Each structure stands twice: as structure tokens, then as C-alpha cells.
Amino acid sequence: MASTKEKPSSSPNIKSSYSRRSIYTSVFLLFASIACALLFQDTAPWLVGPIARLLPFHQSSPIMSSSSGSSVVREVLPTNVKPTHYDLELTPDLDKLVFSGKVVVQLQVKESTSSIVLNADDLEIQAAHIVQDVAKTEQTLASNNITHNATTQTVTIGFVQELPARSTVALHIQFTGKLNDLMAGFYRSSYTDSEGNKRNMAVTQFEPTDARRAFPCWDEPSLKAKFDVTLNVPADLTALSNMQVISEKPLGESEGRLKQVKFATTPIMSTYLLAFVVGDLEYLETFTRKTEGKSTPVRCRVYTVKGLKDQGKFGLEVAARTLEVLADTFDIAYPLPKLDLVAIPDFEAGAMENWGLVTYRTSALLLDDKQSVARAKEYVAYVVAHENSHQWFGNLCTMEWWSDLWLNEGFATWVGNYVVDKIFPEWNTWTNFVTEETQRGLSLDALRSSHPIEVDVGRASEISQIFDAISYSKGASVIRMLSSYLGEDVFLSGIRAYLKKHMYGNASTRDLWQALSDASGQDVSKFMELWTRHVGYPVLSVTEEQGEGSDGSRRLRIRQTRFLSTGDVKPEEDKINWWVPLSIITSQSPQKASSDILTEKEQVFTLPSDVSFYKLNYQQTGVYRVQYPPSAIKSLTEAIARGDGTLGSIDRLGVIADTASLAPAGFTSTTNFLVLLRSYENEKDFVIWSEINLRLRSLLSAWSEQPQAIREKLNAFVRQLLQKQYERLGWNYAESEESSVIRLRTLVLSRLGMCGHPEVVAEAQRRFKAYFEAQDEKALFPDARSAVFAISVKNGGAKELDYVTKYYEETTVSDQKMLALSSMGWITDESLIPRVLDYIISDKVRNQDIHVVLMTLGANPATRHQAWEFIKANWTMFEERYKASMLYFGAIAKAVSSEFVTAKMADKVDEFFKTKDISRIDRAVNQTLEKIRLVSAWVSRDKDEVAQWLDQHVQ
The missing domain is CATH 2.60.40.1910 (Immunoglobulin-like)
Known part of the structure; x- marks a missing residue:
């Protein structure tokens, strides 16, 4: 899944989404701090820079798992029965926001038992019975007791007599549930159609453990089964599931109001990959070319709410091309007859890789040829490639347990970049990878509150917390290191063998190392376990x-x-x-x-x-730093400084990243970093400036509570550093320019404007006025809007905020919507802060997007403290709103609090969280506290030396 690393302007990134539920979480996400920070790292650079104790339960069947030298009890279902096939029928009501269902599960009885335990959450089970063959006669055995356990999210179905071992039975269950607004399980997503009517969709998000919210099931990745899905839906709506439709007919006596849609049987797969969507949709369609081992082309479609399908053209093209490249790369044909990509208005993650029915945030799939920012095309291509990679890594071959989540996410992150580089070599994908993935993973893994790539998880409540930059970004970076060492040909040979051996099954990290050892003739596990089973890096x-x-x-x-x-x-x-x-x-x-x-x-x-x-x-x-x-x-x-290209772009980037990271830790002084930056004044590579910009953002944030004279000189230093780039690039955009040039110009204007460059601020305000008051569309190129909006809001008042708010509410282009939303957080008028805070929890802002504004409010020293008080005052509301979305809830908790820079504020944040139940977000909280304290120590250590250096070198 692409963590909200969704690479846009703030982030929980792909699968992203940065997290996963969330990317670009993350990652991807996340991942990811979520989607927006990654997509708009250049257009909104100020946005970037951001367990429960194990208890045994009587119904679980604990097993011991050893990883990283420790043992943990996994809360898993009893092994007395095993599901092999589900026949699932659901009837959603989009008006009453409920659904009813019945499921027949074919079970192999491994041990004689008089009770069956399976997962169910927020479901009402009306009845259950067993059908079994006894002496060649079909007999029905009704349940005499049904018991729910909300803590373990299980239901126990009891029977008067035992089911004999080594028998096969059919478990029949009738149940009902609610189409919730939690972006988890079988939930509702709402939108306004072209005629101004509010409409609902019914959609799913099951990873990691929310299939149990839609139907009673064995909700563990190793308990794979086949699925037959039937959806009874309004006759005028589209119904989708993992497989193609095999029949569609009017339903019973519904007088044409309902139809019954049956889908083909799925391959054997995990419950978290099952999916269904019901809504008033339209689509675009294409087909793949014939690939190795696939005699017929794969049908690919992009589905959207009506009126937006044309924004899916690029994503559809990339979907077909990536399937072709992946089939050739892995020497395994895509095994399903179709692949649908669906843009969902309300979606926590960046995207989700459901087999054959991939669901996306709109900003991760749709873009407008005329209005979207330059980065959007690269982001959509990456997320689509990431999710399609999962069709092999995760879907065809699945991790045994969530401790090996990185086998899904780390590989999809690496493979996603690999495929994009093959299709779009002009994008310098691996240079971007170093700043967007490697540096993100290294930053998180430099904290004591990090975790190993292979991380022990025991209960469902812990799983969401590992959809982060370790599983995605560090995992992918370790893969890149190994691929580089073994050589791409040898590495891919081992990967093909691994997939073919474990296709339609489950595998562990040990299985991967064995396949790569066989391919390379080296004991790969001997040196790679050092990287995956231990926290940190050298x-x-x-x-x-x-x-x-x-x-x-x-x-x-x-x-x-x-x-x-x-x-x-x-x-x-x-x-x-x-x-x-x-x-x-x-x-x-x-x-x-x-x-x-x-x-x-x-x-x-x-x-x-x-x-x-x-x-x-x-x-x-x-995966290391160098001093x-x-x-x-x-x-x-x-x-x-010579600028002759002797040192390649990725290596020039690496020198900056290492030096900037070593300064806060005390390995070198901050002034050495400032001196180094001056050698980059003539640099023309966007990705390198992107890395510099992230490091400058961190420095300016850390020094944000130093005396005004120091802050003004730091801003002056940044203005001097970027002045040559400003003189070279100016304000004039052209559609014919390369994406990297457009993005660099936007980055320069954004950073200069936020650092008070008088000419840039004045021109931004002039263009803002021309765009909104004179209705001059040419005054603002799409990529310039984020910089101009933010600069104008920061230096303006209510009028500027009104214009940006109106733009946010009216535009139908997802990335433009997010850049407008993020700029609202740059207000400096104290009287307007409550207005923005109230706005983000209104029905004008989707639950999935609140973090976009909160991250800007946290990055803004003028609003940071008031925003934190707002979060504290509304904690119960946030807790209820995101109770099923722990990854996102953790991002909300970090969005503002992680931007504080003093030990005093760390103590206050710690004091607040001590009064709350943070068992499901404790990683996020611990990382926040650690970050605040390390920044405080950094500033205390280097502030006097920096002040002296600025006095000597900056006018």
C-alpha cells in the first residue's frame, strides 16, 4: 500500500505515501507523514521535514516468534480449523448507510472441536450454523452460543456436538454492519456531484486487519483462501470487486431497484486483499500488450466519480505499461484478467494494492494536463508502479506475518522506482530515491525510538505503527544496497526464483535470503540479517x-x-x-x-x-553516514564548487545529506554545514536543491525561537545562497520547460518568499492580486500557485485567506486543492488562527486531509503553539474520528507537536500524553518527544557559534 506517504504536500508518502494506512505513505502515507508532504516538497517546502503491552487472551492461540533477538507472543486464531473458500454476499444500503451479508466458509477441521473462533469487528451476527456430510447425508448443526470479544476482535461460535477432525464442513453466517465514516473496513465515501447533490459510495480498506469489519473471517495473511463475491446493489450503480463480473441480473422482487452482480472466483489470497466498490462511476479503458506467458492482454480501467475520468488518462497509461514491464522483469505474467484502478474521494492511505482492484486517493491517481503541478505526473507514475509491484510482491507471494511487512512495502518501494526508471529514464528516478526514500529512512532510524526492519508485532493494534519509513524507505534502501552489491542481473535472478517458489503462498525474509544466496553463490543472510534484524545503522x-x-x-x-x-x-x-x-x-x-x-x-x-x-x-x-x-x-x-560534474549529482547530494545530519548530532558544527552550502551556489540540479531545501527548512525551524536578529540573519543567508538561482530562473514559466526546471523555480521562489526576499514577496503579492481580483489566469502558472498563495497569506490577512479558501473549495484538481489547503496554515494574524482551526474540522475538509493544514500550522512559528492547544482541547474528538485509523491518528499527534524546539515544550508534550491512552500510537509519540529534545540540544550546543559566524559572514 502506498503510505500517505502519498507524495504530496504534507505527509502520512505510496503506500504512498510516505503511512500506510496510510504513503508516499508514504512514505508513502506515512507514509507517510502523509501524502501531501511528498508531492509538494518543492511547491510547499515548508511542509516537509516532519505499544500496547502484549496481553494474552483466552481466545487467541499464541505462538512465539523470534526476531532481533527477542520473542513476542502473536495473538492469532486457533488452528483447529482452516478456511479454504468463502462465498460472500453483501447488500449495502447507501441511503441508510448499513449493509447486510451472508457468508459460507468451507473449513478443513484439523482437530475435533465444538467451537470455532474467527475475527469480527463492529458486526452483528444474527445466526450461524454448520452444514456437514455425515454418512453421505448432508446435516445441519445450528449454533447454540455466539460470543463476541471486542478486545481481541473475535467471535466464538459454539455447537452442541463436536466437529470431527479431518472433516470438511461449511460454516454459514448471517450478519449486518454499518457503512462507517472511519476509512476502514466497508465504509462510505461522500462527494458532491455535478448537480450539487451529495452522493455516497461504498468502498473498502482492509489492510492490515479490517476485513473483519466487513464480514466474519480468518483475518491473518497466512490463512489464504479463494473468494466468490456477490454484491446486491442499486441497479443504476457500478459494482466492482477483485475479479471480473460473470453475471448481472435484476434481484428478486426489487422491481428493478436492485441488481445482483456476481464475480469470478479469485485466486487463493489473503483477506486483506479482498475489495469491493459500489458507486455512480465512469471509466477509461485500455489493454496491455501481449507479455511473456500471457496469451491474452490484460484489461485495465480507471474508475472515477462522474466528470473526472479524463484526469485518469495518464494513470491508466502507466498502469498498462508497468504491468508489461513487471511481467517481463519477474518472468511471471500478471495472473488476473483485469486490473481496475479506482479514485476514492475519502481514502486514508495513498493507495491500496487489492488484487485486481487497486484503490487510490484522488491525488495519487488523477491529474489535469493544464492545471496540475509538474511533480504530480511523477507522483502518479510512482504510486501506480508501487501498487502494481504489489500484485507480485504481496499479492502473489505474501508475507507469513506482519513482522515481515517490509517484504511487501520495501520491495514495492524499490520495484516501483525501478519500473518508473525503466519507463521514464529522463526523470532521474534514483537521484530522487536518495532524497525521498534513503534520507527519510535514515532520519527515522537515527532515533532510539526506531525499530528493526523485521519487527516483532503481536496484536492487531500494533500493526499500523510499522507502516512507516523503516518498512518502506529503509527497507527499499537496503534492497538497493544489496542489488548494487550483487549486481542487478544476479539480484533479479534470485527474486524471480523466490517469487516462483512461493507464488500463491506465504514466505519469510529467510526464504528471500535463501533464493538470493542460491543465485549469487554467497551466504546473503549472513550479512543482510545485520541490516534487517537490528535497529539503526552506522x-x-x-x-x-x-x-x-x-x-x-x-x-x-x-x-x-x-x-x-x-x-x-x-x-x-x-x-x-x-x-x-x-x-x-x-x-x-x-x-x-x-x-x-x-x-x-x-x-x-x-x-x-x-x-x-x-x-x-x-x-x-x-545505508550509512560518513564523517x-x-x-x-x-x-x-x-x-x-568547480561545477565541472566530476562528482556526480547523487554524490553531491550525499555530501550535503551527511554533513547536515551530522551537525545536530555533534559530529561536526553547524557552521561547517553553512560553509559547505556556499559551494553549491552555482548548482543547477533540482534534486540537490531539494535536499538543500529540506536541510535549510530543518535549520530554520530549529532556530525559530532564537532572537529576532539571529533569525533575520539566517533568512538573509538563505536569500544570498539562492540569489544566483533566482536571477537565473526568474518568474516566467513555460509549458515546454523540463519538469525539473519548473520545480526548481518554484522551490527557489517558495524558499525566498518565506525568507522575506523583498522583490519575491512584492511580485508574489502582485500576481496574487492579478489572479484573484483581475481574473488574470496567466498571472499564475499552476506550479507557482503554492508559493504565491503561501507568501500572500503569510504577508496578508482575511482577504487573502478568503481567496485561497474559495479556491480550495471550487477547484476539482486534487493537487491544486491540497496546495491551497496547505497555504492556509501560513497565516500570521493571530485573530485568524481560530478561524483556520475551526475550518479544518468542519465538513469542508475531508478527514483524510486535516494533517495538510496541521503540518503547516506546526511549521509556522506564529501558529504552532495555538494549534497545539487546539489539538489538546479537541483530543477526544480526534480520537473518536480516527479510532480505526491509528496510522493517521499518529500523524495528527505528530503534526504540530513534533515542531517544538525547546526542552520545556518537550516536557509539556510529554505531560499531556501521559494522561492519554497512547498504546496504539506510542511509536509516533516517542519519536516526537525524542525529536524535540534532540533539536533543543542541538540549538543549545551550536547557537552561539552560529550567531558569531552569521555576524562575520552575512550582511
Whole structure:
């Protein structure tokens, strides 16, 4: 699933969505802080930069799982019966917002039993009985007792007599439920049609454990079964499920009001991948070309509410092309006859990979050729590729348990980027990957409150918390490191073998390592388990020594220690010796890396004597930081400043990312980072400026409560740093320009405007007025709107807020809607803050989008504290609204509080959360508190030195 890493302007990113439920969560999401922060990292750069205890229950069948050296009790269903086939019939009522259903489950009885335990949540079960063959005669055995357990989300169905072992029986259940507004289970999504009428859709979101909200089932990934689905729906609506329709007919005596839609039997699959959608929809259609092993083309459709289907053209094209590339890459044909992509108005994640029926946020699938921002096309392509990758990784071959979630999400993140790079090589996808995935994963994993890639989870309430940048971004980065080391051909050979061996089944990380070991002839698990079963990653500290040989060769002593953003790693936290591909490049061979591997705590490596610079981690394929000695940084800075391309773009990006990350931890001073930045003044690569912009945003936020004179000089430094880019790029956009140029211009205007560049602010205000008051459409190119809206709201008042609000309510283009919403948080007039806060919890803003404004309000020093008081005052409301969406609820909790920068505020935030039940969002809360305290320590340590440097170097 694409975490709300949904790569737009704020984020819970793909599957994203950043989270998952959420991307771009995340990731993806998330992931993701959610969708919007990733999509608008350049158009709204200010937005980016953001367990329950295990209790045994009598109905669960606990098993022990060992990972990362610890054991955890998994709360799983008893193993006395196993489902093999579901025959499910549902009748949703879109007016009364309820549904009724009946399900017949074919069960293999493994052990004699007089009770059956399965999952059910928020369902009313009216009746249940067993049909079994006894002496070749079909007999019915009615239930004599039905007991619900809300804590374990199970129902126990008892019978007077035992079901014999090694028999096959059919369990019949009748039930009812509500089409909730929680974006989980079988829920309702509402919208206003072209005639101004409010309409409802019935849609599903089952991952990770919400199929049980739609029908009683065995809701665990390893309990795969086949499904026959029947939907009884209004005759004028469209009904969709995982498979194609095999029959459609009027229903009984409904006088043409209802129809019965039956779908073909699914392949064997997990419950979380089942899906259905009912609504007044329209679609576009295309077909794949013939692929290896597939004699007939796959039918692909994009479904939308009426009036929006044309915005699905690009997503549809990418869907077909990615299926073709994936089938060739994996040497396995897409196994279903069709693939539907559906844009859902209310959707927590970025997207969800339901087999054959992928559901999306509108902003993750739809775009307008004339009005969408340049980033939108890349975002849609990535999310579609990510979800289609899941059709193999996750759907065809599924993790055994949620502890191996990364097998789904880490691989879909890597494969999604791999496929986009194959289809759109001009987009420099892997450079973007380093800043959008690798850096995100490293940032989270530098906290003590992080977790291993393979993480123990025992109960359903814990699962949502691991749909984060570790499972998605770090997981994908570790895969990229391994692929680079083994070589792409060998790596993909192992992946094909892994998929073919475990197709239609379940697998673990150990199974993956075995397949890659067989393909490579190396014991992959020996070095990769260090990365997946342990939290954290190393920083490599480099010391130069003069060689002893007559050739004068240079010796590098390299030591690895665990990297923490707090810079205070303890001996007991630093026991792992990671397997680290050094991939050293030099001025003599800047495009050819060494094959050196660091396996001990400290080793010595040799360089030629006549190199002017060297750099570790060529193309940033390794998952680690590097601390260079001053002489090496000086040489790298000179190479970068020359601007001759000797050092590639990803490596120039890596120098910035490492130095910026080492400063808060105390490995280097913040002033060294500021000096380094000056060598990038002539840089023209958008992705590098994107990374610089993220780092500047973090610095400005950290110093946001320092004396005004210091803050003004920091803003002046940023203005000076970007001035050459502003003079080069100006304000004039052209549709014929490359996306990277358009995005860089927007980034420069955004950052300069938010740092008070007088000329940029004045021009933004002039264009804002021309666009809204003179109705001059040409005054604002689509990509310029986020910068101009935010700058104008920040420097304006009620009138500017009114215009932006009206724009948000009227535009039908998803990315434009989000950039308008995010800009509302940049108000500085204190009297208007309550208005914005009340607005975001009104029916004008969807529950899925509240974080977009909250993240801006948190990033805005003028509104941060008032927004936090608002969250505290409305905590009960948020808790109820997002009770089924713990990933999103965690993002809400972090959106404002994580932006505080003093130890005093950390204590206040901690004090508030101590009075709340945070068992299902404790990771998010702990990460927030850790972040605030490390930022506070960073500023306390470096503020005086930074102040002195600014006095000396900035006018």
C-alpha cells in the first residue's frame, strides 16, 4: 500500500505515501507523514521535514516468534480449523448507510472441536450454523452460543456436538454492519456531484486487519483462501470487486431497484486483499500488450466519480505499461484478467494494492494536463508502479506475518522506482530515491525510538505503527544496497526464483535470503540479517594516515559506530558490526567505485597517492553516514564548487545529506554545514536543491525561537545562497520547460518568499492580486500557485485567506486543492488562527486531509503553539474520528507537536500524553518527544557559534 506517504504536500508518502494506512505513505502515507508532504516538497517546502503491552487472551492461540533477538507472543486464531473458500454476499444500503451479508466458509477441521473462533469487528451476527456430510447425508448443526470479544476482535461460535477432525464442513453466517465514516473496513465515501447533490459510495480498506469489519473471517495473511463475491446493489450503480463480473441480473422482487452482480472466483489470497466498490462511476479503458506467458492482454480501467475520468488518462497509461514491464522483469505474467484502478474521494492511505482492484486517493491517481503541478505526473507514475509491484510482491507471494511487512512495502518501494526508471529514464528516478526514500529512512532510524526492519508485532493494534519509513524507505534502501552489491542481473535472478517458489503462498525474509544466496553463490543472510534484524545503522568516521610504502599511498582508517541523532550512543547500543560496502571513488576514477567491504569495528584501507579527493558510498547506495576529516571535506567542497560534474549529482547530494545530519548530532558544527552550502551556489540540479531545501527548512525551524536578529540573519543567508538561482530562473514559466526546471523555480521562489526576499514577496503579492481580483489566469502558472498563495497569506490577512479558501473549495484538481489547503496554515494574524482551526474540522475538509493544514500550522512559528492547544482541547474528538485509523491518528499527534524546539515544550508534550491512552500510537509519540529534545540540544550546543559566524559572514 502506498503510505500517505502519498507524495504530496504534507505527509502520512505510496503506500504512498510516505503511512500506510496510510504513503508516499508514504512514505508513502506515512507514509507517510502523509501524502501531501511528498508531492509538494518543492511547491510547499515548508511542509516537509516532519505499544500496547502484549496481553494474552483466552481466545487467541499464541505462538512465539523470534526476531532481533527477542520473542513476542502473536495473538492469532486457533488452528483447529482452516478456511479454504468463502462465498460472500453483501447488500449495502447507501441511503441508510448499513449493509447486510451472508457468508459460507468451507473449513478443513484439523482437530475435533465444538467451537470455532474467527475475527469480527463492529458486526452483528444474527445466526450461524454448520452444514456437514455425515454418512453421505448432508446435516445441519445450528449454533447454540455466539460470543463476541471486542478486545481481541473475535467471535466464538459454539455447537452442541463436536466437529470431527479431518472433516470438511461449511460454516454459514448471517450478519449486518454499518457503512462507517472511519476509512476502514466497508465504509462510505461522500462527494458532491455535478448537480450539487451529495452522493455516497461504498468502498473498502482492509489492510492490515479490517476485513473483519466487513464480514466474519480468518483475518491473518497466512490463512489464504479463494473468494466468490456477490454484491446486491442499486441497479443504476457500478459494482466492482477483485475479479471480473460473470453475471448481472435484476434481484428478486426489487422491481428493478436492485441488481445482483456476481464475480469470478479469485485466486487463493489473503483477506486483506479482498475489495469491493459500489458507486455512480465512469471509466477509461485500455489493454496491455501481449507479455511473456500471457496469451491474452490484460484489461485495465480507471474508475472515477462522474466528470473526472479524463484526469485518469495518464494513470491508466502507466498502469498498462508497468504491468508489461513487471511481467517481463519477474518472468511471471500478471495472473488476473483485469486490473481496475479506482479514485476514492475519502481514502486514508495513498493507495491500496487489492488484487485486481487497486484503490487510490484522488491525488495519487488523477491529474489535469493544464492545471496540475509538474511533480504530480511523477507522483502518479510512482504510486501506480508501487501498487502494481504489489500484485507480485504481496499479492502473489505474501508475507507469513506482519513482522515481515517490509517484504511487501520495501520491495514495492524499490520495484516501483525501478519500473518508473525503466519507463521514464529522463526523470532521474534514483537521484530522487536518495532524497525521498534513503534520507527519510535514515532520519527515522537515527532515533532510539526506531525499530528493526523485521519487527516483532503481536496484536492487531500494533500493526499500523510499522507502516512507516523503516518498512518502506529503509527497507527499499537496503534492497538497493544489496542489488548494487550483487549486481542487478544476479539480484533479479534470485527474486524471480523466490517469487516462483512461493507464488500463491506465504514466505519469510529467510526464504528471500535463501533464493538470493542460491543465485549469487554467497551466504546473503549472513550479512543482510545485520541490516534487517537490528535497529539503526552506522556512521563511518574516516581518519587519514600517511602510507608507509615508497609510493606514498594514503591510508584511510575507517571506524563504524551506530549513528544516533542525539550523538550519545551508549556502549550497549553499539555492539553490531555492520557489513558495509564502502564503494570508494576518487578524482582519478569518479565513476568507478572500489569493492572494499568494512566488516569489523575498525579497518584500514589504501588509496592512491595522487588523488585530489575521495568519497565513500558512491551514488549513495549504502545505508550509512560518513564523517570525513576536514582535509577531505575541503577537497570535496572544491570539487563541488568547480561545477565541472566530476562528482556526480547523487554524490553531491550525499555530501550535503551527511554533513547536515551530522551537525545536530555533534559530529561536526553547524557552521561547517553553512560553509559547505556556499559551494553549491552555482548548482543547477533540482534534486540537490531539494535536499538543500529540506536541510535549510530543518535549520530554520530549529532556530525559530532564537532572537529576532539571529533569525533575520539566517533568512538573509538563505536569500544570498539562492540569489544566483533566482536571477537565473526568474518568474516566467513555460509549458515546454523540463519538469525539473519548473520545480526548481518554484522551490527557489517558495524558499525566498518565506525568507522575506523583498522583490519575491512584492511580485508574489502582485500576481496574487492579478489572479484573484483581475481574473488574470496567466498571472499564475499552476506550479507557482503554492508559493504565491503561501507568501500572500503569510504577508496578508482575511482577504487573502478568503481567496485561497474559495479556491480550495471550487477547484476539482486534487493537487491544486491540497496546495491551497496547505497555504492556509501560513497565516500570521493571530485573530485568524481560530478561524483556520475551526475550518479544518468542519465538513469542508475531508478527514483524510486535516494533517495538510496541521503540518503547516506546526511549521509556522506564529501558529504552532495555538494549534497545539487546539489539538489538546479537541483530543477526544480526534480520537473518536480516527479510532480505526491509528496510522493517521499518529500523524495528527505528530503534526504540530513534533515542531517544538525547546526542552520545556518537550516536557509539556510529554505531560499531556501521559494522561492519554497512547498504546496504539506510542511509536509516533516517542519519536516526537525524542525529536524535540534532540533539536533543543542541538540549538543549545551550536547557537552561539552560529550567531558569531552569521555576524562575520552575512550582511
